[in-house]
Amino acid sequence: MNKPVIRAADPDDIHYRNIAALVYAEAGIVLGPEKFALIRARLRKRISTTGCRDIASYAGLLATPAGQPELPELISAITTNVTHFFRERRHFQTLATEVVPALRDADRSEIHAWSAGCSSGQEPLSIAMAIHEASGNMGPRPTIVATDIDTKIISRARAGLYSPEETSSLSAIQREKYFHRTPDGFKVMENLQRQVQFTTMNLLGHWNIREKLDVIFCRNVVIYFDLQAQLALWQRFSQRLMEGGWLFIGHSERIPDPAKLGLESVGNTTYRKIHG
Ligand SMILES: C[S@@+](CC[C@H](N)C(=O)[O-])C[C@H]1O[C@@H](n2cnc3c(N)ncnc32)[C@H](O)[C@@H]1O
Structure with a gap:
């Protein structure tokens, strides 16, 4: 059994607690006392950039109307954006071997996919590559919505530029086919990038997505939320899926x-919508 983490009280705890409450209210991300050291480390740069003296004055700034433009910066500093191309590869295999053939057999001309919590774009681009590899230019055309609460990471994703290290989980063929080498790194080819529409969006707020989806990827995002927010999200995802649509979640x-939400487990962290 995990032992509770005992930490000495710190006079700054009140400020960390206030910041954690703000992050929870804005993004649903839970930051308990064991995460206060992480908050301190991640906000160091914001504290100096905003000209604040310390965590107390930064928390004070956030509590004022003048501090409101700082909120997206706070969220960006706090979110964990770890990702890589073809992370949890089996999901992309399912996409290629089950989803694409099923939609092709149904004579569908488009695949509507959503990468919810897409970070710097590797997940939606992996979806686009997997679909292209499965069907070439003959099968259903992907339209992929990719969203994240972090405005800065969405700007990065839109730039479509990745370091050699970030492309290391791609095969040499994939790198050749879907990227060109530039002095600044590997740039996604226009025809792939065009399939992905990057937008800033809070999963806990209104979803500006009109069409029903064939595929939703929401992986390694809800681990930061409490159980109530997780359950509400699973339900909302289920409502947005087409009958027979796929939902992929983190490992x-x-x-x-799942049955209560009209979903059926069809493999490790993979679900299908069974009825409306
Ligand atoms: C660890 S990354 C996961 C990236 C990708 N899905 C993957 O599995 O590789 C988690 C992402 O969720 C985003 N996120 C956290 N809270 C969010 C919220 N309330 N709404 C939308 N995105 C959120 C973060 O900004 C971050 O980019």
Whole structure:
């Protein structure tokens, strides 16, 4: 059994607690006392950039109307954006071997996919590559919406530029086919980038997505939320899926009672919508 982490009280705890409450209210991200050191480390730069003296004055700034433009910066500094191309590869195999053939057999001309919590873009671009590799230019055309709460990471994703290290999980063929080498790194080819529409969006707020989706990827995002927010999200995702649509979630995540939401578990962290 995990032992509770005992930490000495710190006079700054009140400020960390206030900042954690703000992050929770804005983004649903839970930051308990064991995360206060992480908050301190991640906000160091924001504190100096805003000209604040310390965490107390930064928390004070956030509490004032003048501090409101700082909120997206706070969220950007706090979010964890770790990702890579073809992360949890089996999901992309399912996409190529099951989803694309099923939609092709149904004579569909488009695949509507959503990468929810897309970070710097590797996940939606992997979706685009997997679909292209499965069907070439003959199968259903992907339209991929890719969203994240972090405005800065969405700007990075829109730039479509990746370091050699970031492309290391791609095969040499994929790198050749979908990227060109520039002095600044590997730039995504226009025809792939065009399939992905990057937008800033808070998963806990209004979803500006009109069409029903064939595929939703929401992986390694809800681990930062409490159970209530997770359950509400699974339900909303299910409502947005077409009948027979697929939902892929992160390796450490789980939907407790999928049937209740009209979902069926069809493999490790993979679900299908069974009825409306
Ligand atoms: C660890 S990354 C996961 C990236 C990708 N899905 C993957 O699995 O590789 C988590 C992402 O979720 C985003 N995120 C956190 N809270 C969010 C919220 N309330 N709404 C939308 N995105 C959120 C973060 O900004 C971050 O980019």
